[in-house]
Amino acid sequence: MRKLLNRLAVTGLNWFWISIMATAPMAVAVLVALPFWRSRQMTFGSIVGTAVIFGAAIGLILREYVEIDRIAQDCLDAGTVCFPEPSAFTRFAVYAFIGLLEVFALFILSLKTEERRRRRDYAPEWQR
Numbered sequence: 001m002r003k004l005l006n007r008l009a010v011t012g013l014n015w016f017w018i019s020i021m022a023t024a025p026m027a028v029a030v031l032v033a034l035p036f037w038r039s040r041q042m043t044f045g046s047i048v049g050t051a052v053i054f055g056a057a058i059g060l061i062l063r064e065y066v067e068i069d070r071i072a073q074d075c076l077d078a079g080t081v082c083f084p085e086p087s088a089f090t091r092f093a094v095y096a097f098i099g100l101l102e103v104f105a106l107f108i109l110s111l112k113t114e115e116r117r118r119r120r121d122y123a124p125e126w127q128r
Contacts, residue, residue: 011084011085012085013086013091013094014064014067017060017063017064018094018095018098020060021056021057021060021095021098021099022098024056025052025053025055025056025057025099025102026053026102026105026106028052028056029048029049029050029052029053029102029106030049030106030109032045032048032049032052033045033046033048033049033106033110036048037110037113037114040117042110042113042114045110046106046107046110049103049106049110050103050106050107053099053102053103053106054099054103056099057095057096057098057099060095061092061095061096064088064091064092064095065088065092068084068088068091071084072084
């Protein structure tokens, strides 16, 4: 039975953690960057938000690494060899790719926020 559980744990992606990566870091990054954006420090706010997103991605990659390592060690202790499917690289790349997309979205949001603020500073008759 334990062998079957190890085999199941080493196949497939962990969609719970992928969904956490797809939602939580972006929300936290925007909340952290917003005070800087409001004080007209757009670049610094975006950098702080990027650190939050990439930090979450690295943390989840390390969590995945530890989980794969633990499962592989359990397989070795049971006298079998288990290979993760998909590979560890693919699992890590999923988190990295989501993080990169979130950073792109954060910078685009920063640009939109800056443009809106800049337009608000002009008189209405000079706006398009």
